[in-house]
Amino acid sequence: MSYLTSKFDVLRGLEGNEGSSALTWEFVQGSGVTPDISEGTIVSVVTSSNPTSVDRHTSALLTQNNSDHPWLVIRGKESSESQFVNKLTCAKLRTGIVFKVATALTPTVGDLVWANAGVPTNVDPTGGVPHLGKVIAFDEDNGFMVVES
């Protein structure tokens, strides 16, 4: 939401707005993570990190077949606010959010969505892992999809 040319936007559910539902929190970008994490990237908490930090997420099962805990970066390192506080602002997925994000894929409305190295995708990266959302709109001409989670 910081780039004038960005296709990323949170359309519904952002905390603090009317009708809000999604949970937001700020995390540190993991040390040594390159390139910097930008808005629209899907991340997860790095195990044992201190301070608690995040890195790009690939959908997978966690301990004892429990599903993953992905977060959507809504203010990334490209924004000066993020650089100033050295934090990424994230919204917890699966808590009620609709977002628009650039994609090079050609998904169909209704496709399920996973994360692969931080990128939203309609392809299950490892097979049989829980999805994090569903495509509810796709604009091929402008190269973005709208995802509910």
Next chain:
Amino acid sequence: MSNLNSQFQVMAGRPPHGSSAMEGNFLQKTSESPVLTEGMIGKIENVAGVARMSKLTSGAVAAVPDYPWLVIEGADMLDSQATGTIANPRLTALAMKTGLIFKVDSEISVVVGDLVWSNAGVLTKVTTDKQALGQVIGLNTAAKYVIVAC
């Protein structure tokens, strides 16, 4: 959150402004021992046709999904006792797994990223086949608290 020596705090997601989690009030099930206090995890039970709250022990992953609630005003508080009865205090709770971050007194051995389940209402690290109700996103072993997102 009214106990001065408590570290329990709902950090994000509480309605109406945090807005993620749903809030509800339930009478505690009779003869719960120990009673449900703030920071404990409860579930709703049918007791003679009436919804009552008792301590949750998470089920296996393949079992019927849990519907856990985080107690934010427990039986240890006067307002809970005053709005219910001594035998059945009225508990205020937030629905978990709907977008909630909370800090709670805990001495469990966990690291950031660990999943947690509820063992008789108390957070426990997932090491066996249990439905996780959240993920540890912060902790302070010296101050003996954990921060959980769910």
